[in-house]
Ligand SMILES: Nc1ncnc2c1ncn2[C@@H]1O[C@H](COP(=O)(O)OP(=O)(O)OP(=O)(O)O)[C@@H](O)[C@H]1O
């Protein structure tokens with residue numbers, strides 16, 4: 001089922017002032033429910049603005065925006081179904097202890113303390129933070145990766161059907177990045193995930209569909225393989241490629257027709273072994 005449909009959507013910050021900036025420009029795309037969708041583009045492409053729109057935090061200036069096939073008439077219904085983890089989710093933490101922070105959202109709803117406790121426990125376990133160990137920990141003393149997990153648990157505790165992530169791995173060290181991508185991989189089986197990234201390396205193995213954004217527009221969309229096959233266009237947009245695809249692209253100076261839709265180094269090896277050796281490298285008879 002199609003979850004979001006956008007047709008020629010534009011959005012301008014500070015409309016009508018000398019500081020007006022058009023962040024989305026006649027953007028068209030659709031996002032399926034149950035899938036993991038990546039929004040990939042360089043800085044200022046409009047990724048965060050698009051996520052804010054999908055979360056119901058801003059409304060399109062122009063164009064058609066459909067949620068589950070209809071225009072949004074009840075913004076609260078959209079907000080209840082869609083949870084968003086912001087770019088620096090550490091900033092989303094404002095309580096002293098982990099348990100208090102994650103229970104903040106559920107307690108705003110009309111549910112019992114026991115039910116809220118169950119949601120907090122489930123959400124913390126889902127992000128890999130054991131409840132008994134973490135509920136009384138001080139949030140300020142957590143590591144960067146742990147803070148990010150607490151923020152994600154806080155959003156999960158609101159029981160959204162759709163989870164939006166804005167550059168979830170930004171600023172994390174390689175280990176934190178790997179752990180976070182593993183977490184998204186486990187969550188993707190239970191909910192619809194939409195996430196923004198400036199690197200194709202973070203999305204190639206996780207996403208079902210990738211939309212390439214630039215200057216407020218969606219340039220093209222496809223499966224990770226479709227997108228990697230266009231590595232040259234992607235690199236020209238200042239979007240980082242996964243290692244294997246980048247090496248394949250670099251080797252095109254020797255093998256001009258080398259395929260770039262390789263998911264990993266093993267696939268690159270296969271592609272190289274079957275590549276025909278260019279004329280100028282063949283030995284003379
Ligand atoms: N609150 C705001 N007020 C004014 N202009 C804004 C605001 N937020 C974003 N913009 C402008 O809108 C455009 C799109 O920004 P947006 O943050 O959506 O892009 P992005 O792809 O998320 O970029 P980044 O990779 O830097 O996070 C940019 O030109 C940006 O300067």
Ligand SMILES: [Mg+2]
Pocket residue numbers: 047048049087166
């Ligand atoms: Mg952004």
